[in-house]
Amino acid sequence: MHLAVIVLAAGKGTRMKSELPKVLHRACGRNLLGWALATAEPLKADETVVVVGHEADDVVASLPAGAVGVVQEPQLGTGDAARVGFGACTPDADTVLVVLGDMPLLRPATLEAVIDTHRTERAAATLLTAIFRDPTGYGRVVRENGQVVGIVEERDADEEQRAIKEMNVSVYAFDAAILSDVLGRLRSDNDQGEYYLTDVVGILAADGERIASVVTDEGECIGVNSHADLALVSNVLRRRINDRLMQDGVAMLDPDRVYIDVGVDVAAGVRIYPDVYLQGATTIEAGAVVGPSVHATDSSIAVGATVRYSVLEGAAVGPGATVGPYTYLRPGAELGINSKAGSFVEIKNSQVGPRSKVPHLSYIGDTTIGEDSNVGAATITANYDGFEKNRTEIGDRVKIGSDTILVAPVSVGDDAYTGAGSVISHDVSPGALALERSHQEEIPGYAERRKRRASEDGK
Ligand code: UD1
Ligand code: CA
8 A cells, every 4th residue: 555645734724813824723833734744653554744835935945854845725625625635645645545634633543543444345435523512613424325415515515414413524535546536526605605525425326436534533633723712622632641640650749730642751750739830841850840830942851850930941950959049040051960040040051050049139150160069148249241151160068158250261279269349350269269349347336426416307
């Protein structure tokens, strides 16, 4: 068998009221078209063609290697889209699977069932159907003596046909040679003046060809047409991701409040509290505790680390490190083993060495901190002189006093100290105490004199 998959994705998605083509809207970190392609992935198709229309360039640019985009312009209906897609397939294709780009809840096993049935029943066409409680708006599957004889769109249906609960999902397997012939015979004499792919089924039945069907669960067949639909499918996809992770040994206090994108790697033995968002290329290793309230993108959290109430972007939290509450780790922030970034601390493009701590109210940018050092409360690195970003080097076992300003480029040697409130703009030698502070003056009796003057002025 030489299998070609055609994804219909040319529609505008008017009801999204968005500049973005509908199939590029995202659910759990992957766009709708990406979900359609991922569902078909396990079939290992010999070729994949995506029919695009609206904002074609953006959609084609988003395609993974191996998928071919073909533009349908103008968009004359699903039958026309299939014709355009089929035209882009190689002549080798003997089986064609048509799917929609906006139905992300379909499971790979369902597509596999369609292909299997199509093959074992040697059908000309095999369609996927579902029994809907309320099939309003969908095409209905018309059967005679159990055999599929056609599909009728709601707007073209009579009252009896509208009462049919079995809907056409818009997933079909076709014999390629037969499809090629029938696509040329479609007519647009319907209520919308479009070429309906659904008419292929009626034509084949009239020809006496064998039409097979697979019935699937209603819940898999939600098409995305609006933001409400997108939210609905996102919830289902999210729940599937979380269920899989929990099966694999991840603990979640409340999985309805955990938002993990597809592709995020979470190890067994991780504990996740509510209101956690894990996105992009994020990895969480065993024994880590994440949340409540963590938003991590493209970040790693290593074995046994704890991250609470924090935002991480492109950051690496080392084994046993603690982060938060209220920490902002920006790209290039690397926390060493058993280190700490505490409350109201922002760290960017910096390495915090093993067991070193930045516990309170600091900004650390473009800085290297060695081992076992402590950065006092409210310390900041002044890394930007208005022209360039400059680095700060802090050695091992250093004690930076509270409210130190480190004016980069500057370095503080091993075992050195800085006095609280110092503005450090020169390098500090190893083992030294650097103090930059005006002397404290004392004016005795000040309060008493002030009080006297106030009473003289009648105040
Ligand atoms: C279609 C089916 C209907 C089925 C329903 C399930 C037809 C005529 N009807 O109806 O039986 O119950 O899907 O969701 O096929 N598209 C293109 N080019 C076009 C027109 C559409 O690529 O010229 C794509 C759209 O991007 C969309 C899909 O085809 O993803 C379905 O098109 P749409 O017009 O929404 O068909 P429905 O009215 O939903
Ligand atoms: Ca639709």
